[in-house]
Amino acid sequence: MHRRDFIKVMAAGSSVALLPSILSGCGETGETGLEAWNGPMPGETDIRRIVLSYAILAPNPHNKQPWIVDLTGPDSFDLYVDQSRLLPETDPPFRQVHIGQGTFLENAALAAARRGYRMDVEYFPHGMYANAQIADKPVASLTLVKDGSARVDPLFAQITKRQSNKRVYEDTPVSAAQLSELAGSINHPGLGLTNKAGKRRTLADTARRAMQIETADKARDAETIAMFRFNDEERARFRDGFGVAQSGMTGLMKFAAETFFLDRQETEADSSEFGAQAVQMTTEQANSAAAFGWITTKTNNRLDQVLTGRAYERLNLKATQLGLAMHPMSQVLQEYPDMSALQRQFLGLLGVPDGHTVQMLFRLGIADPVSHSARRGLSDIMRD
Ligand SMILES: Cc1cc2nc3c(=O)[nH]c(=O)nc-3n(C[C@H](O)[C@H](O)[C@H](O)COP(=O)(O)O)c2cc1C
Numbered sequence: 001m002h003r004r005d006f007i008k009v010m011a012a013g014s015s016v017a018l019l020p021s022i023l024s025g026c027g028e029t030g031e032t033g034l035e036a037w038n039g040p041m042p043g044e045t046d047i048r049r050i051v052l053s054y055a056i057l058a059p060n061p062h063n064k065q066p067w068i069v070d071l072t073g074p075d076s077f078d079l080y081v082d083q084s085r086l087l088p089e090t091d092p093p094f095r096q097v098h099i100g101q102g103t104f105l106e107n108a109a110l111a112a113a114r115r116g117y118r119m120d121v122e123y124f125p126h127g128m129y130a131n132a133q134i135a136d137k138p139v140a141s142l143t144l145v146k147d148g149s150a151r152v153d154p155l156f157a158q159i160t161k162r163q164s165n166k167r168v169y170e171d172t173p174v175s176a177a178q179l180s181e182l183a184g185s186i187n188h189p190g191l192g193l194t195n196k197a198g199k200r201r202t203l204a205d206t207a208r209r210a211m212q213i214e215t216a217d218k219a220r221d222a223e224t225i226a227m228f229r230f231n232d233e234e235r236a237r238f239r240d241g242f243g244v245a246q247s248g249m250t251g252l253m254k255f256a257a258e259t260f261f262l263d264r265q266e267t268e269a270d271s272s273e274f275g276a277q278a279v280q281m282t283t284e285q286a287n288s289a290a291a292f293g294w295i296t297t298k299t300n301n302r303l304d305q306v307l308t309g310r311a312y313e314r315l316n317l318k319a320t321q322l323g324l325a326m327h328p329m330s331q332v333l334q335e336y337p338d339m340s341a342l343q344r345q346f347l348g349l350l351g352v353p354d355g356h357t358v359q360m361l362f363r364l365g366i367a368d369p370v371s372h373s374a375r376r377g378l379s380d381i382m383r384d
Pocket residue numbers: 057058059060061062063096097099100103162163164165166241242327328329330331372373
């Protein structure tokens with residue numbers, strides 16, 4: 001199989017349709033870097049560590065896991081952005097990194113409530129910093145307070161099942177009733193959802209064009225390739241990033257792809273094929289969306305971004321509960337100059353008022369689950 005044919009298989013997201021069944025779904029080797037999905041260590045009694053074990057399972061850009069935690073007391077901790085884990089090429093104002101702080105906090109709050117604690121949050125206790133800047137100031141100070149009235153949110157049970165599912169989705173609609181259940185899971189004024197065919201087509205085309213723009217720049221490609229895990233050995237070593245498994249590839253197919261078609265050195269030397277494959281995959285993924293959603297904010301400060309993350313995580317968990325697959329498609333939202341013309345068209349298409357910001361764009365649909373992405377250990381996010 002030539003590399004170009006291989007991407008068609010990857011884009012299909014499932015080996016089942018394209019390969020004899022003997023090649024699909026078998027041969028998965030033991031996985032490391034995925035232990036975090038089992039939840040807290042058995043016998044763990046420290047409420048902060050229990051809560052943090054769930055927080056690190058949150059979605060975050062490129063699976064960078066840009067979190068630093070400072071344990072400030074027996075029931076409290078501060079959360080900081082890990083400034084060594086940014087994505088300056090694709091996220092120049094570090095907006096998405098801050099959304100990834102909110103997703104983390106939402107999981108933490110759900111886990112605290114499950115154990116009978118309320119999580120009191122003080123956002124930016126030492127002051128909020130501007131976009132394009134990250135001060136060494138906490139994003140939030142958290143205090144866990146034993147509270148008999150803490151309500152267990154059913155979304156907690158979805159934390160270890162949730163994922164960003166990058167498969168091509170099935171040709172099955174998402175109903176208006178499902179969309180309204182999703183909308184009911186958050187308290188955020190800026191949620192938009194559509195399952196209308198015309199709008200889906202235009203949004204899918206926008207996603208394709210945005211990926212074309214994104215991959216036209218070598219530095220942006222390099223940033224993404226650096227987080228792409230070319231095989232299980234890389235995943236186990238780095239315990240971050242993402243790979244073909246998150247697009248649904250398993251078993252011998254995954255083995256063959258990683259052994260014969262994916263090569264870090266070659267891809268780093270010439271990223272043009274990687275870019276072409278990314279566009280092809282995005283096209284297939286976006287065309288298969290049964291619905292799209294987006295979250296808009298009136299202003300765009302650090303708190304808006306963190307609160308967007310909290311809302312996004314609730315939507316992702318609710319989608320999981322409803323049996324819906326979900327996947328962010330962020331390229332058109334990104335703030336580097338080459339994207340601004342397409343971004344303006346996109347904002348017009350959604351009827352977003354002047355000055356408002358679309359913080360998240362994602363697709364929804366029906367698909368088999370994929371393999372979880374890796375996570376580092378709790379000790380990796382603790383401030384020394
Ligand atoms: C702010 C934000 C932006 C994201 N943008 C994209 C994106 O453009 N494309 C994509 O495939 N995944 C995107 N993701 C999903 C991440 O890649 C995913 O959360 C991460 O790899 C961890 O995997 P998981 O969500 O399955 O645990 C985004 C996630 C967040 C929080």
